[in-house]
Amino acid sequence: MAAQLIDGKAIAEQIRQEMKAEVAELKEKFGGKAPGLAVVLVGQRKDSQTYVRNKKKACEEVGIVSFGTDLDESATEAEVLQAVAGYNADPSVHGILVQLPLPPHIDEQRVLDAISIEKDVDGFHPLNIGRLAMRGRDPLFVPCTPKGCLELLKRSGVALSGKKAAVVGRSNIVGMPAALLLQREDCTVTVIHSRTANAQRICAEADIVIAACGKAEMVGGDWIKEGAVVIDVGINAVDDATAKRGYRLVGDVNFAEASEKASQITPVPGGVGPMTIAMLLRNCVDGAARTFAAEA
Numbered sequence: 001m002a003a004q005l006i007d008g009k010a011i012a013e014q015i016r017q018e019m020k021a022e023v024a025e026l027k028e029k030f031g032g033k034a035p036g037l038a039v040v041l042v043g044q045r046k047d048s049q050t051y052v053r054n055k056k057k058a059c060e061e062v063g064i065v066s067f068g069t070d071l072d073e074s075a076t077e078a079e080v081l082q083a084v085a086g087y088n089a090d091p092s093v094h095g096i097l098v099q100l101p102l103p104p105h106i107d108e109q110r111v112l113d114a115i116s117i118e119k120d121v122d123g124f125h126p127l128n129i130g131r132l133a134m135r136g137r138d139p140l141f142v143p144c145t146p147k148g149c150l151e152l153l154k155r156s157g158v159a160l161s162g163k164k165a166a167v168v169g170r171s172n173i174v175g176m177p178a179a180l181l182l183q184r185e186d187c188t189v190t191v192i193h194s195r196t197a198n199a200q201r202i203c204a205e206a207d208i209v210i211a212a213c214g215k216a217e218m219v220g221g222d223w224i225k226e227g228a229v230v231i232d233v234g235i236n237a238v239d240d241a242t243a244k245r246g247y248r249l250v251g252d253v254n255f256a257e258a259s260e261k262a263s264q265i266t267p268v269p270g271g272v273g274p275m276t277i278a279m280l281l282r283n284c285v286d287g288a289a290r291t292f293a294a295e296a
């Protein structure tokens with residue numbers, strides 16, 4: 001039987017509507033103050049420009065004030081750090097995001113470490129990640145894409161406690177925090193990576209699969225247990241002369257095969273991607289609400 005689709009685009013839209021009401025309430029309660037998000041973009045990558053544009057548009061939709069610094073590809077690390085320092089000191093900014101990837105001459109870790117943890121809406125600061133890994137400690141922010149995966153599971157009625165979960169991929173941005181989040185929900189988690197022996201067999205034992213390995217359609221139908229829930233984080237462009245843009249987007253999961261086995265599955269596009277931006281707004285509103293309450 002074909003799997004039920006988890007519609008990330010529709011769920012993200014619903015979340016934005018919920019937040020629009022919350023932002024209006026915050027403004028009412030705190031004398032017209034609005035959450036502010038600052039985005040630093042370095043270089044001219046088309047995909048990054050699109051993501052930043054979409055982030056600013058989404059901010060506008062929910063009532064978040066957006067600030068932006070666009071730097072040339074040749075910008076120095078000192079210039080990027082200076083932009084971050086300016087936003088760290090600006091009381092109207094509650095969230096700071098440096099769009100990744102950065103050009104290779106800039107030390108990404110040094111830049112991310114410079115963001116104040118109170119404004120780290122990407123949740124990439126080592127202190128926030130460290131707290132995510134610890135029992136009894138809570139991060140101020142959780143990285144947006146893994147947080148979006150969890151939100152999709154919860155809003156789709158998937159019970160997590162006691163379930164076997166497999167995370168395919170161990171990146172700092174998605175795989176590792178996704179595994180930590182599932183563990184916090186009392187899943188038994190296996191992280192599958194490029195050196196894992198019998199990766200397909202291990203994955204096929206999981207009730208929940210989060211695929212974030214960055215390899216087009218690597219997770220085939222034989223990786224999926226009958227009835228499993230599949231969340232596909234991958235966004236890979238594959239050449240397709242018949243497509244309007246000359247390419248089409250596919251995930252890290254072979255959708256046609258996996259949807260024959262899974263009970264629920266996210267599509268690409270329209271699955272996890274839109275949730276990344278919705279969770280960024282969520283983090284920004286939560287950060288602003290904390291600040292407003294502390295200032296009151």
Ligand SMILES: Nc1nc2c(c(=O)[nH]1)N[C@@H](CN(C=O)c1ccc(C(=O)N[C@@H](CCC(=O)O)C(=O)O)cc1)CN2
Nearest residue numbers: 051097098099100101122144145269270271273274276
């Ligand atoms: N500082 C950060 N940089 C990057 C992050 C991040 O979370 N923080 N994630 C990605 C890019 N990204 C957001 O920045 C992002 C990627 C994809 C989507 C999305 O909605 N994708 C659509 C398809 C879009 C298309 O047609 O090309 C979908 O999946 O439906 C949103 C945000 C790397 N950098």
